Amino acid sequence: MGMSIAILYEHPETDELGIKATAQAMGVELVHIPFRLVSVSVGNDAFRIRSKVKEYTGALEGAIAVLNRAQSKNRRLYASSIMEALGKPVINSSRVEYICFSKLRTLLEFRRAGVKIPKSVFVPCNSHEFLENMAKIHNEVSIADLLQGELDGTMVIKPDSGTHGRDVRLVKSKEGLIQLLEDTQPSIINPVGIFAQEFVDKWFYDLRIVVSKERGKPPSCHPLALARAGFKDFRTNTFLGNMVFGVKLPGSIIEAAERCGTAIGGDSAWILALDAMPRVEGSKPTDDEYIRSDLEKLEPYFENIKKVKRNPAKTKDFPTWNRRLEEAFDLYKRTEPYERVRKVIEENLERVKDSVMFHEANSCPEFWEQTRLMTGANLAEHMIRCALSMANAG
């Protein structure tokens, strides 16, 4: 019997192309069902999904499980709920999507699982509101007072739902906080409230940790994490010029990551990329010039990686582009500065392992271009195995 897995997405990124290539290598038939310009029709006697000219209902019915790779968080939430209601096992479940949608909901689950989290404050009120007569009222000062009543000194204001460091701001003074609140607007993913977090001195790196669970098996954390490192910005994402390293995780962090995953995904099958940061503070050398110098030496190699990544031909000839990307990462990883910085992070991580805090979980992580090549974790394989385990469990 031919068994297919459906993949839902609205736009193929290299991750989705990577999932297709991995499925092919694993001998699994992957069927794309678009999830944007389609009609999802629900009635008592029938369900139907189709685009303007093509019917996808049969493809969905024939799939034993579904990978939900919609990039829009709202769309992803709809997709998982629809699939579950139709009895289709879906990676990830609507519960996972709902929790991961919000930093606050994620932190509450981590806290319940006894995992260390950064102190976070949520004020369920917007900076400005309108009265019935459309007069505007300003809550900035009251919100600032509430936040400062809970968080001392420097704090980080971030959207409860968001990514890529967008709208993440460091605030050092009350004036700065009020100004920031004045500029904050509600949005379709952050309709209500202001979210703030204590500023954690993570020295120059944070972690992206992959954890997954197949049905009927215990959760499993990948032994290597992606460390995002640099001194350019307190936000460590690579859009801001930081670099990446593959680092071995101490056992206690692996164990904490598995607890985080279980807290969100429960007993079913799931895959998550967790964001964690070490509270380094006193456990760092007073002089880190040698690290800055090594990072500088690495810049041309990392620039070469970025050049390959930017190549618009990547979707046209994915295998060739992928080979070039692997070569560029290989060159970067084989340098002495890379090895020295990697070692510094691993040694520091061992020292501060009990102060690592988990703060976010990503249900639809990007992985093909960085996590896979730095840690060896091909999340596509994990996703497919998770989906198969759900289907096999019936």
Place this chain on the structure above:
Amino acid sequence: MSMPKIKCPDCGAEFDAPQDASTGEIVSCPDCGLELEIKKIEGDEVEVRELAVEGEDWGE
């Protein structure tokens, strides 16, 4: 006269380019809904580029 054909780079569907199609125009693949920008038209051949309709709720 036959209409120039567009091939969707993701799902492979082939469809007619709109009448009087010009470069820079955006069309959707009728099969999968992917948004495509027309880059070049040469005779019957139309070169397209994928466009991502990226909303503020896009994220991992």
